[in-house]
Amino acid sequence: MLPETISPPLSSDSTLPSIIVVGLGNPILGDDGVGWKVAEEVKSRLEEKSTGFPQPLPVEVECCSLGGLSLMEQLIGFDSAIIVDAFAVDRPVGTVFAIDLEELPIHSSLHAASAHDTSLQNALAMGRTMGARLPKEVTLVGVATEQQYEFSEELTPNVAAAVPQAVQIVLNLIFRGDTK
C-alpha cells in the first residue's frame, strides 16, 4: 500500500486555482527566455494591490523549461491554461500574438515533436485518455523571435519592447478572455 500522502496521479485538488499561466523557455538563452519575463511580470502585476484585481485570484503563475508529458503534467487540475513562449516564426521579431493550441501549426499533433518526449498536443490527448482533469482551453501567447543559439540572460531590444504588450494580452485573457 502506498502512503496516503501520495495522491493518485490523475486526481486534482479542488482548491487549486482554475487558471495557470506558464512562462516557457530557457531563461539563459537570450530571447528564448521571453516567456519567463512575461510570466514574472504578470505575477508581479497580479500581486500589486493598487491594480484592484480581486483577491485571492484563481490564478497560478509558473516558469519552466518543459515540453510534452512534463508540461502536460503541470497543467493537471486547471480549467484553462495560458502558455507564453518564444516563437520562431516568419513574422517581424517582437510581434505578439495569441492562438489556441489547436490552431498551432506545429504539424506534430500526432508525432513526437521532441526527440525525448512527445508533443504537448499528444501529451494532452494521452492525459485526457487517462482521465486526467486537464484544461479545456489552452491558449498560447507567442512573441516572435529568431532561433537562439547564444547564451545570455538579456532579451534583444525588439523582444524586450514586446514584453508589456504580451503581459497585457495575458492579463486580458485572464480577466476577459477576448484578446485574440
Place this chain on the structure above:
Amino acid sequence: MQHISIDPITRLEGHGKIEIFLDAQGNVANTYFQIPELRGFERFCVGRPVEEMPLLTNRICGVCPEAHHMAAAKATDAVYHVDPPRTAKMLRELLYSAFYCTDHTTHFYALAGPDFIMGPTAPVAERNILGVIHKVGLEIGGKVIQMRKYGHNVIEMIGGRKVHPCTSIPGGITKGITEEQRKEIEEMGHWAVEFAQFSLDIFNQIVLGNKEYVDLIVGDVYTHHTYYIGTVDENNKVNFYDGKVSVVSPSGKRLGKYAAAEYTDWIAEHVEPWTYLKFPYLKKIGWKGFVDGEDSGVYMATPLSRLNAADGMATPKAQAEYEKFYSTLGGKPVHQRLATHWARLIELLYAAERWVELVTDSEITSTNIHTKPTEKPTEGVGIVEAPRGTLTHHYWTDERGVVTKANLIVGTTNNYAPIQMSTNKAATSLIKNGNVNEGLLNMVEMAFRAYDPCFGCATHSLPGQMPLEITVRNRDGEIVDVLKQFVE
C-alpha cells in the same frame, strides 16, 4: 548528385538535420548529421561564483537538468577539494536514481516503444505514445504517469524543486530527509521496481517475441564495432553517480579506467569543416575517421555502452536481466545499436533497485550532510553518467572561487561520431536507386533515435516548424522533389 535533407526540428533540444547526398544512380554517396552549436556558455559562466554552477548549468538543458546539477555539484566539490559526507552522496544518488527512472521511462514509452510496439513502418499517425496505449491498453498510460510522478516527488523532496534541483552545494547538500519522507520514498521505490519489471515484460513479449523485430535488432544495418565507455564502481559494476570511467575495446577488452580529473589524458576532440560540434575520440587510440574497429578511436557512451564497459549490474534483478541480455545477443560486447533500448530498460530496473537500496540504508536520514570547505578553490572536474552518456564538467576558478574558465563534454557529444556513422550506414543500406519513402526515412531516424541525442539543450521556441522535410535536389541545386511528413 541528388540531395536529401531530413530536418527533424524539435522544441526541446534545438534541431538536428540530416543531409543525404545521392549519386547519379540514386544511391547514398554520403550523409552529414549536423547539429547547431549553442555558443557562448563558457563566456556566460566566467565571472560567476563557482557555487552557482549547479544552479546555472541545470538551466542549459530542459531535458536532463538533474544530470547537469549533479556533474556541476561534483565539479564544485573538486574545486574546493572537499569530500561530502556519505549521507550527502547517498541523497544525491537517490535523487539521481529517481531522475533516471523518469527519464528512461519517457524515452522508452514515448520514443522507442512506438517504433517497436506499433512497428517501424506503421503510419506516423499511429507511431506515438497514444498508439501504444491503444494497442497495449490504458493501464500502460496510467503507469507511465505514475512512474513520472513518483520520480518527481523524490526529486522535489531531496532537490528542493520538481525539475531543476537546487540543493547540492560544494561539500554536500542543504537538506536531508525525515523518517516520514524516507518511508514514503521507500514505498515509491518498491513501486518503481515493479514498474521496471513490467516494462521489461512488455519488451520481452512484444519485441523479443517477434522474429521480425529481433532480426531488425541483430541485423547488420544497425551494427557498429566501436569502443565503449561508462562509469563503474569499485567492483566494475554500472554506476550512474560515482566511480571511474571504464573504457573497453570492440573485442571487449578493458583498455583502462580513468578518474574524473584524468579525462584529458583519455579524450581528445576531432574537428570537421562541415559542423561546429567537435567529435570526441579516444586519445590513446587516435582519430582514424568515421570507421569501426580496434584501431579507430571512435567510442560510444550510452546505456548499451555502460553495460558493455562494466562487468555487471550492482543489484540482483538487474544483474539477472544483464545476463539474459548477453546470452540472448551472443555475448559481450553487444554492438547492435537498437539493443540500446533493451539496455535502457535494464538500467531502469537497476535505478529502481538502487533507489530502494539507498533509501533503506541506516544512514540515509542522518543529519551529517555537509562538509564545510576550508581549502582555497582552484580547479575541478565532475563526471556523472547522464541518461544519454558520460557527462563531464570542468571548472577553473581564481582564489575567490570565481569561475575563470569552464569546459563541458555533454552526453550526446560523446556519441556524435557513432551517430554520424549509424545514420550513414542506415541510409546507405535502406535507400536504393533513389527509392525514398516514409518507412525508410523512419528506419534512418531510428538509427540516431537509439542514441537519444540531445542536440543543444533547451531551445524552446515554438512552433518548431516541420518535424520532417526531405528536399531532393539535382546536382545544380534545383529542387526536383520535396517529401514532407506532417507538414501542411
